[in-house]
Amino acid sequence: MTESKDIQVKEKQEVNASAEQTKPGPTFVPVADIFETELEITLLADMPGVKPEDLDIDLRENTLTLAGEVEPPEGAEETDIFREYQTGRYFRQFTLSEVIDQSKIDAKLNDGVLRLTLPKVEKAAPRKIMVKAG
Template identity: 65%
Template structure:
């Protein structure tokens, strides 16, 4: 992003999403924390999804909107009783509006150790290039 395109970003605590819609599944829904990096060729989005397996992660792309959703699996023993718990698990949900410079047909995703890495390549026309000048 250029300085004129960038917006001030602030870190935020993990917070439950508040929605006007009704959810039929019990439990809280969280917006995963993300980091977004840009190069001349692509954007890389990293999303924290602790407790999520690749088979339980849904990534949908429709009309330029990329949606992440999943249920986290809790790792609890059958004999264990909570004494103290700071870490919450639940559903994850987040939407991103993609700009026209993203080549939506070439998006790739990898989930490793609770971190989703989305590679969002830019279309060829949007990538900067050097124009060769020929002597005539």
């Protein structure tokens, strides 16, 4: 018996702002995947069009904030004829647990995908305890 899975297109999800914004335009929630190994947690966030210099990653009081901006691709002399690709800002926050070694977080942005490596503190990582004859 085979199972078929429907392919579903995910569109950018716009944030419902609870506060007044200082810039016009939409703010989107980047789609994220989180997975873990014994030694680290990895977070992938989809942020197409964001350049490293337009990405801000902030860590305060165990809250990890991702913010990035995408500028419209057309030049000053060009005008839109048809547009499906939406530009604007990306914003998402995550609460980090005490198992993350916050001083060793690593971030890489490649082809519009942000990869954050969140190493676990040494005491949280599993380890084998040797038993000595005594």
